[in-house]
Amino acid sequence: MVPLIVLVHGGKGSGTLSIVGGRISNSDNGASSDAVWNVVNVNGMSGLLSGVYGGLIYGTGNVTNNAVTINDYAYTLASSHSRRIEGGKAYLGNATGNTVGIDNSFLCGHIVGGLTR
Structure with missing residues (x-):
């Protein structure tokens, strides 16, 4: 797979995908637009994703076939839509076919630590 990264650096950037520190978003203001097959590597962690802030993944746009590994998960x-992963916490809004591995693997809408609800 070919990485689709327009811009990657430590400061504030612009373009289709930007990284601010450990943060990855689809625009400078942090708003999330549609993202498909975005490939990133932050601090040795590879992923296909819309947004990352340290251990946080967030976004309000439509995301297709996006995956990320954080802390070996x-x-x-x-x-x-409106999904985020913060450390061991995963919050998934409207989600289809989402697999989240925190302690174990889940197909679910909402994970906090190892708790599914």
């Missing part, structure tokens, strides 16, 4: 976020 693999996440697959497909067609999700």
